[in-house]
Every structure is written in C-alpha cells, then in structure tokens.
Amino acid sequence: MLMGTSSHVGKSILTTALCRIFYREGQRVVPFKAQNMALNSYVTKDGLEMGRAQVAQAEAAGLEPMVDMNPVLLKPTGNSRSQVILAGRPIGNMSAREYHAGYSLEAFAEVKAALQRLQQQFDTLVVEGAGSPAEVNLKSHDIVNMRVAKYLHAPVLLIADIDRGGALASLVGTLELLDEEERALVKGLVINKFRGDVSLFTPAVDFLEAKTGKPVLGIVPYIEEMGIDDEDSVSLEERDEKQEKRADIRIAVIELPKLSNFTDFDALADEPDVEVTYVRRPLELGSPDLIILPGSKNTTEDLLFLCESGLERAIRTCVENGTPLVGICGGYQMLGEEIADPHHVESEHGAVKGLGYLPMKTTFAETKHTRQVTADCPGMEFFGCTLLGRGLKGYEIHMGETKFSAPVRHPFYIHAAKGEPSRWDGALREDGLVFGTYIHGLFDDDAFRRQLINTLRIHKGLRPLAIQRNRNQAKERAYEHLADVVERALDMEKLKAIMAEMAEERREEERV
Structure with a gap:
C-alpha cells in the first residue's frame, strides 16, 4: 500500500508504475483505492462511475477498468458537499459532516466486499491511500488509509514529495503522528520528484533511516511530461507553470x-x-x-x-x-x-x-x-x-x-x-x-x-497535417517509461521481500 505525507505527492503515479512493473513480470496485479475525491471520473463498460486515476492504473496493469478498483467516489459540488458514488452509482449528496461522521464507516462494508472479490481474482493488489494517514481529525472515520492497511495487513510505503520542500520533516512528522500499530505497518520510505545529483542526498537518507528506523527504499527522480492521466485538477496549476509551448x-x-x-x-x-x-x-x-x-x-x-x-x-x-x-x-x-x-x-x-x-x-x-x-x-x-x-x-x-x-x-x-x-x-x-x-x-x-x-x-x-500522434501507443510508451524509471529507483528486491514476509504473516494469522 502506498500512502503519502500529503495530497499530490505522487501516490497515484507510483501506484501506476508498480502496476506496470508487476504486470510485465507476469503477475495478475490490480490497483485499488477505497475512496477517491475527484471530479475527474470515468464510466465502465457496466455503466458504473469510478475515479480516473484507477483507470490509468488498470491500463498499466493490462486490465479493463472495473468499479471494484474504486468502490467509493466523492464528487465535490460546492459548499462542503459532495455527491457520493457507492459501487459506481450515486446515492445522494452529503455534507462533509454527514459523510465523515455518519456514513463513511457504513461505506467501508462495500470497500471490504470489493477487496474480497479482488483478492479472489488477483495475485497482487497495489493499494493507494489518500491525503495523509496522519490527519488526526479524520482518523476515527477514515476508510482509505490505515483502516485499509490494517484490514489487509498490507506493508505500507510512505511517500514524500521533495520538490515541494520539507520532505524529511514531513516523513518524520507523519510517522510520529501514527500510533504504534500503524507505524509498524510502514515498512519503507520513498522520496519522490527528486531533481539533481542523488549522491548529494546520502546524508539525508542516513538521517531518515537512523531517526525513523525505516529503510529508504528509493529516491524517484522528477519525471517531465509523463503523458499519464491526472487524478484531479490540482495538476492544472503545474501545467500552467510549465506551459511554454508556442504552437500554431x-x-x-x-x-x-x-x-x-x-x-x-x-x-x-x-x-x-x-x-x-x-x-x-x-x-x-x-x-x-x-x-x-x-x-x-x-x-x-x-x-x-x-x-x-x-x-x-x-x-x-x-x-x-x-x-x-x-x-x-x-x-x-x-x-x-x-x-x-x-x-x-x-x-x-x-x-x-x-x-x-x-x-x-x-x-x-x-x-x-x-x-x-x-x-x-x-x-x-x-x-x-x-x-x-x-x-x-x-x-x-x-x-x-x-x-x-x-x-x-x-x-x-x-x-x-x-x-x-x-x-x-x-x-x-x-x-x-x-x-x-x-x-x-x-x-x-x-x-x-x-x-x-x-x-x-x-x-x-496553414497547411493541414497528417495524424501526428497515436494516443494509445503514446500512453503505452508512457507506462513503460514510468515503470523503467521507478524500477531503477526503487529497491524492488527489498520491496518484494517485505511483501513476501507480510504475506506469510497473513497466512499464519489465518491458520491460527
């Protein structure tokens, strides 16, 4: 399971990368996110609505998108209200208070049902969290972060975005705000969106590992123009900052x-x-x-x-x-x-x-x-x-x-x-x-x-041009490039060992 120190640190993209890495190794791998909050949605062949990020992850995993990959979708309508989509169908609009204080834990039953179906069909689940697991005001009714990790007994990678600054503090602070059981599930740290000479970051890696007792499993470089669908419109701000193209x-x-x-x-x-x-x-x-x-x-x-x-x-x-x-x-x-x-x-x-x-x-x-x-x-x-x-x-x-x-x-x-x-x-x-x-x-x-x-x-x-881009081929190249970069950046052998160890722990618990 991939969690972040905040929103928009790259959880969706790294989940996509791992889906493609495991897929090309021959595994039956599936992405999962219990609850999305986004206006960027998609309709499955069954006419069910789900978050767009899991669609890209499904494509990377060689799968047709299905609503079990994202059983709860919240679509903000304004004034702290959202339309609630459960198992692909709208059930009504709720205020943030109505949802978090009264309904979210009921929705977790659908989350567990979706997970059970996916576990029966696939070898590996790559699970994405939302926001931060250390949002103390939301933890009691959270259904997308540590509640899912505990339910699955899943190893957690905690991701920080170094491009926005404060990555070391955010990793240490997030771990500090977790309780002992939650901290034990965090099995590795990942630094994302790194620019420059990674060797200069060695002292910081040593500090993080000594301070937290958690291994740094990878430092993923900043990737320009990935060509992969974004989850929400926060990314539009980054696009505007990078937009320098002068076109016809x-x-x-x-x-x-x-x-x-x-x-x-x-x-x-x-x-x-x-x-x-x-x-x-x-x-x-x-x-x-x-x-x-x-x-x-x-x-x-x-x-x-x-x-x-x-x-x-x-x-x-x-x-x-x-x-x-x-x-x-x-x-x-x-x-x-x-x-x-x-x-x-x-x-x-x-x-x-x-x-x-x-x-x-x-x-x-x-x-x-x-x-x-x-x-x-x-x-x-x-x-x-x-x-x-x-x-x-x-x-x-x-x-x-x-x-x-x-x-x-x-x-x-x-x-x-x-x-x-x-x-x-x-x-x-x-x-x-x-x-x-x-x-x-x-x-x-x-x-x-x-x-x-x-x-x-x-x-x-201006003269007309022939077709310049094949959209599907471009997306496939983007998934492959992303997987190549992340596979080089992460210690995949250590990650697989962690996954195998916790899988054995789960089997032992089931036998007991």
Whole structure:
C-alpha cells in the first residue's frame, strides 16, 4: 500500500508504475483505492462511475477498468458537499459532516466486499491511500488509509514529495503522528520528484533511516511530461507553470470552478502543433483559435460564475468575431437557453438563463446517465469544413435531459447499446460556428482530433497535417517509461521481500 505525507505527492503515479512493473513480470496485479475525491471520473463498460486515476492504473496493469478498483467516489459540488458514488452509482449528496461522521464507516462494508472479490481474482493488489494517514481529525472515520492497511495487513510505503520542500520533516512528522500499530505497518520510505545529483542526498537518507528506523527504499527522480492521466485538477496549476509551448493553434479551455473530466483535452494538449491553455479570467482569454466549455459538477453555479466573472462577455466577443465554440457535457448544457433544476440536484437555483447559442433547454433529473457509447459523425459542417468520424468511443456522465425549442442539426449518432435505442446527440448552430455534445472522450480519437485541428489550421491559412500522434501507443510508451524509471529507483528486491514476509504473516494469522 502506498500512502503519502500529503495530497499530490505522487501516490497515484507510483501506484501506476508498480502496476506496470508487476504486470510485465507476469503477475495478475490490480490497483485499488477505497475512496477517491475527484471530479475527474470515468464510466465502465457496466455503466458504473469510478475515479480516473484507477483507470490509468488498470491500463498499466493490462486490465479493463472495473468499479471494484474504486468502490467509493466523492464528487465535490460546492459548499462542503459532495455527491457520493457507492459501487459506481450515486446515492445522494452529503455534507462533509454527514459523510465523515455518519456514513463513511457504513461505506467501508462495500470497500471490504470489493477487496474480497479482488483478492479472489488477483495475485497482487497495489493499494493507494489518500491525503495523509496522519490527519488526526479524520482518523476515527477514515476508510482509505490505515483502516485499509490494517484490514489487509498490507506493508505500507510512505511517500514524500521533495520538490515541494520539507520532505524529511514531513516523513518524520507523519510517522510520529501514527500510533504504534500503524507505524509498524510502514515498512519503507520513498522520496519522490527528486531533481539533481542523488549522491548529494546520502546524508539525508542516513538521517531518515537512523531517526525513523525505516529503510529508504528509493529516491524517484522528477519525471517531465509523463503523458499519464491526472487524478484531479490540482495538476492544472503545474501545467500552467510549465506551459511554454508556442504552437500554431491555441485552444482555450474555460477553467470553471467545478470543472470535471479535464482529461478530455489531454490528447489535444499532446499534439505538437497545439497549445491548450486553461482560462480563469477574461483577460487571459485573448484571441484563441477555439474555445471549449468543459464539463462541470455544478453546471448552474459555474454558469453564474461565467456571467459574474466577465468570461461570458469575453467569450461572446470572441464568437461574434468568428472564434468557434465547443461545449462538452455541462458546457454543452450552458450553450442552451436555460438550465432548470426543479429538484435542486446541483444547487439551490431553480433555473438559470443559459448562454443562448443553441435553441434548447436542459432540466436536471434525479437519475444520472452513466454509459459508454460508440458514435458516428456522419458529416458536421463546422467552421467551413466537414468533420467525419466512425466508431468514435466515449462515455456520458450527466443528470440533465435536453429538449429543443427549434429544429437543429445533431452532429453525432450514437449506436444502440445494452437495450437502449440508437439516438442523435448534440447540436450544431446553423452557421457551423458552435456545437455541443454529451460525449466525453471524443478527442481521444486520433483521426477526429486531427480533423478538428486541421479545420483550425486551414482557417488560419496553414497547411493541414497528417495524424501526428497515436494516443494509445503514446500512453503505452508512457507506462513503460514510468515503470523503467521507478524500477531503477526503487529497491524492488527489498520491496518484494517485505511483501513476501507480510504475506506469510497473513497466512499464519489465518491458520491460527
């Protein structure tokens, strides 16, 4: 099990690396995280919702993602409230107090059931914690850190991010705040995101081992541009700091306060001729080649934010001057005339006026649509070019039903699946400058993504390019590179010995 001294120290990435290392050794390995809090989610083939980080880990382990890998998902909605997803299905919205003080320990029954199923199917579980196991105010009802380690009798690696500073103090302090039983489960320390000459860190390693009595199992170097899906939008801040690419095409994604599924745009950002920027304020918008309104976990509140922040006016000015606009899921709903929430599914607002680009109204229902889809784009006249696509893979996660007040052209045709009829999706404005869709993941398709980019290139007088990147091959290379780096950095033989020793202890306990 991998735990961290805080959030965002690299637990997800190192879990991904170990999954790939064990997978290529021939083990049946599976990732697991009892509880995620993230707006970046995914829909399985069964139509169940889970955290995105475990999807990347599953891919690294050569597996189809399944909800047992992440049985509890919390999706923040605002005002210290979250939608609670249990075993892939929403059970309602709860305040932080309601969840932690009353429900989390009930949810642990589902965590144990998922673990039992995985243990029957796989040789090795690589388990990820959340935040820090030393958050004293949360420990009594925590279901994702030491409670899981104790239940599994799993050896724990404690990870610190040296790039943010204070790594030694955070490791020593975290161990100090654990009780004796918990400290005994921590079998090794890992320093992550190290830059520079590792030999200069030897005195610090000696200090840590002497002070804590725990071996330092590895010092993992900082890895630039990993090309692996991020768990949450905290990583967007790092991307902005590193963004120095000057490309032919600039795509502006509006960074809504409750932005969800931002990985929809990773494939665009990976293209060599594209710069994707996340825009928070009107002055940052400038004159992009394309504007994207992304998904949102609180569409009505984010729509009000657009208007109050001045972004709505800035976007409208760009569109009036000929900049194309695309809406995905919640962003698609915003493009309509109104969003109604009579049951207060997302907020206290009964109805909010939309941006008015498309003749439609969306009403939120209490039932959530979660499904994978396969769609065709039979010929969308967008921005002076025709976009075509067959067998586009994606997924839907939304609670709204959209009705049209006037005839529109629908750009995507979704094929029947699991007893549901075939249907049209999305809407395209008459002038071909604005379109929206409920389908997440469209830009992962190499051919469709390149067509969209080439449409923007042609409009700027640039020659169109052939497909530049194979998304699936790029991800496989990224998993292999990550595994190579981490395997060299960690003492894998010592780690395997620790795992074997504790596995024998578990078997002995079971015999007793």
